[in-house]
Amino acid sequence: MYFLNEIERKMFLKKMLPKARVLDVDDELRGWNWHQPPLAPAYEERLAVYEVSNTYCSTHRDLYVRRVLKTRINPNYFMISGKAFHQIVVSVIEHAKKLIYFHGPTPQGRLTSALRQAFEISWPSEVNMLTEEQKNDLTNKGKCLAEYEQGRILARVEEVLTQQPYIGADALVHLTVPVVCEHKLDGRFLGLSQYLSADAFMMSDPMVMDIKFGSPRKFHRLSTTGYALAMEALYEMPVNLGCICYGEFKNGQLIVNRDMHLIDDELRQWFIESRDEKMRMIYEEIDPGLADDCQETCPAYEECH
Amino acid sequence: MNLKVTDIKQYIYCPRIIYFLYICPVSKKTTYKMESGKVEHMVLDKLEERRTLKRYRLAEGERVFHTYLESERIGLQGKLDMHIVVDKQYYPVEYKFTERSASLNHKYQLVSYAMLLEDYYRCTVRNGLLYLVPKNEIIPVEITPNAREFVYEIIDKIRQIIRSERVPERQRKVNKCRDCEYRRFCGDIDIWTKERVDKCIF
Numbered sequence: 001m002y003f004l005n006e007i008e009r010k011m012f013l014k015k016m017l018p019k020a021r022v023l024d025v026d027d028e029l030r031g032w033n034w035h036q037p038p039l040a041p042a043y044e045e046r047l048a049v050y051e052v053s054n055t056y057c058s059t060h061r062d063l064y065v066r067r068v069l070k071t072r073i074n075p076n077y078f079m080i081s082g083k084a085f086h087q088i089v090v091s092v093i094e095h096a097k098k099l100i101y102f103h104g105p106t107p108q109g110r111l112t113s114a115l116r117q118a119f120e121i122s123w124p125s126e127v128n129m130l131t132e133e134q135k136n137d138l139t140n141k142g143k144c145l146a147e148y149e150q151g152r153i154l155a156r157v158e159e160v161l162t163q164q165p166y167i168g169a170d171a172l173v174h175l176t177v178p179v180v181c182e183h184k185l186d187g188r189f190l191g192l193s194q195y196l197s198a199d200a201f202m203m204s205d206p207m208v209m210d211i212k213f214g215s216p217r218k219f220h221r222l223s224t225t226g227y228a229l230a231m232e233a234l235y236e237m238p239v240n241l242g243c244i245c246y247g248e249f250k251n252g253q254l255i256v257n258r259d260m261h262l263i264d265d266e267l268r269q270w271f272i273e274s275r276d277e278k279m280r281m282i283y284e285e286i287d288p289g290l291a292d293d294c295q296e297t298c299p300a301y302e303e304c305h
Numbered sequence: 306m307n308l309k310v311t312d313i314k315q316y317i318y319c320p321r322i323i324y325f326l327y328i329c330p331v332s333k334k335t336t337y338k339m340e341s342g343k344v345e346h347m348v349l350d351k352l353e354e355r356r357t358l359k360r361y362r363l364a365e366g367e368r369v370f371h372t373y374l375e376s377e378r379i380g381l382q383g384k385l386d387m388h389i390v391v392d393k394q395y396y397p398v399e400y401k402f403t404e405r406s407a408s409l410n411h412k413y414q415l416v417s418y419a420m421l422l423e424d425y426y427r428c429t430v431r432n433g434l435l436y437l438v439p440k441n442e443i444i445p446v447e448i449t450p451n452a453r454e455f456v457y458e459i460i461d462k463i464r465q466i467i468r469s470e471r472v473p474e475r476q477r478k479v480n481k482c483r484d485c486e487y488r489r490f491c492g493d494i495d496i497w498t499k500e501r502v503d504k505c506i507f
Contacts, residue, residue, distance in 0.1 A: 024446075026409050037477035265409060266451040
């Protein structure tokens with residue numbers, strides 16, 4: 001999911017990276033200025049990045065139900081499948097890294113045949129809440145995703161091994177899978193959770209990455225923005241690029257699209273505004289009311305109606 | 306009703322200014338900064354007419370001063386300090402007399418003018434220029450789709466304030482209140498002790 005294809009790499013190298021290098025972000029919107037407004041949080045609530053960014057409910061009443069009314073919300077199919085797919089991607093990447101370290105690069109055949117073996121998928125416990133039909137659907141999609149991810153990693157390993165005959169295991173891992181999965185971040189400087197988890201941070205193409213399964217929405221970019229701000233606050237270095245990897249299944253086939261974007265002034269302001277608005281809603285216990293376009297698939301639908 | 310480009314600038318500086326401009330007009334005290342700004346503007350206009358475009362990193366082009374721009378479509382109007390025309394390319398230029406660096410409200414004021422220029426000339430404006438006069442520094446600003454969208458959002462928010470007639474939250478940077486011409490009218494701000502009174506007097 002995280003590895004760019006030829007066209008995307010060209011786009012990254014010729015357009016996004018040069019733009020990111022000269023991106024002029026107002027200093028007050030840089031994460032390292034977390035100690036003063038507008039970045040300094042006005043309330044003591046702690047929010048997860050997905051809580052700030054998600055706008056599936058236009059009035060954010062889903063957040064109110066969970067955080068103010070303290071109602072336990074059962075996840076819907078989309079949430080469960082999303083969690084499962086995330087877990088698969090992470091597991092495949094971690095498994096591949098383990099195999100590279102375990103077998104080492106030579107002889108080549110041993111490592112590549114180990115990487116080719118079918119991957120045992122472990123499912124999150126929430127899968128048990130689904131119907132049989134949904135479970136089967138999820139199993140097929142999960143297999144498809146795991147095979148795709150395995151194939152991509154295997155191809156990269158073989159390519160590097162054919163170019164670098166004297167490479168060691170550690171360098172091979174970093175050249176073939178240059179990605180940190182579930183990158184842990186402490187977001188307390190920004191009024192965010194202490195246990196943030198960015199889907200991935202790419203070392204080779206320095207950008208924050210996030211996986212989404214479903215239709216692209218504008219507010220998805222707020223997740224990468226939140227993680228970028230948290231990184232800037234922690235590491236005092238600029239993070240100007242984000243990428244959302246969209247996975248979609250059509251006729252049993254995985255379709256992947258990537259939305260590379262600059263984390264500019266506008267996104268940063270949008271994130272801060274959304275954070276402040278939601279923090280205030282929780283702190284003041286303001287019921288935002290029902291949305292005009294309530295979706296029955298919303299996990300808080302029953303509670304709201 | 307069209308909003309003014311300066312409203313965009315004011316909203317980003319502090320949303321409450323919009324309330325004092327449209328809902329509860331007050332006789333504001335003109336600050337020294339505003340007075341000296343007007344004078345410096347006039348002096349600069351005279352100087353600009355004689356200067357080359359080297360400081361803008363342009364070899365040649367035509368300067369156009371104080372164009373009144375208006376767009377029903379965008380819902381904005383305003384008078385642009387200057388714009389430069391080079392072979393059907395248009396660069397809006399805003400003079401700023403600030404000792405500090407350019408801030409976000411200046412950026413979006415320039416983006417707003419760029420959008421108005423696009424309607425005026427029926428063209429695409431890719432870059433604008435902020436001229437920080439005291440530092441004699443030119444800051445190029447790229448006019449991105451996100452920045453344009455952001456301006457539209459601000460226009461909506463300003464209209465929302467006008468429609469609801471409610472006092473918006475003030476901005477949280479107390480330093481901004483020091484130079485604000487409306488500071489005497491904000492009942493919940495004490496800029497010297499940085500204390501906030503919970504209830505607004507309005």
